[in-house]
Amino acid sequence: MTSHQSTQTMKPATAAKKLGVYLDATPAEFREGVVSRDELKALQADPPEWLRELRRNGPHPRPVVAAKLGISISGLARGGVTEPLTTEQIEELKSAGPEWLQKERATQAEVRKEAVRLKEKRLKEQEKNAERGDQPRPPRS
Template structure:
């Protein structure tokens, strides 16, 4: 009996998400086909010019825009940003620093602080539990 190994493929949308690019800005041949895991690995290891350009200039998908602005995806929506933005547009927003962006950045900073606090609390509890187990 011979075993056949199927090549795993993914939809272009999934591949674009893994590559961190906006699907609608990719070349037509990328959007219209399927992407194998080996093709994805090759794109990640040695990105073609179109991928380098997209990563550098955009338009960028919402997760990338949110990260570049230092806010959450929900914060983008609350700020009225629903479209993909180019690097230039993101820089303009940073320069303008509208009130919603300042507010969302402050919210994100608080969320990060709380996440660190909870992580430290769990680590402390785990250390105490391990210490207690060592004594018994």
């Protein structure tokens, strides 16, 4: 008995998310079909012009907009940004430096700082436990 391996495919929305692009801005043939894993790898390895253009100029999906602004996706919502933005719009927003954006950047910086502190604390605890020969504790939920 031979095993027949089928090609795994994904919805265009999933592929767009993995590529970091806004689905509605992709070409119709991309949105209307399915994308195989091999096609996704090919798009990542050698992006066509439409994909390079979308990545360069947008419109960008919320996770990309948030990353470019240095804030969280929740921070975007709190700032009233609900639509995809182009690179130009993101740069204008950065230049304008509205109060909400400054506040969200400060919040994000604190979140990152706290994450580093907690990671260092866990490492120190693991080192202490290793010195004493204790078994590591499972992480708390």
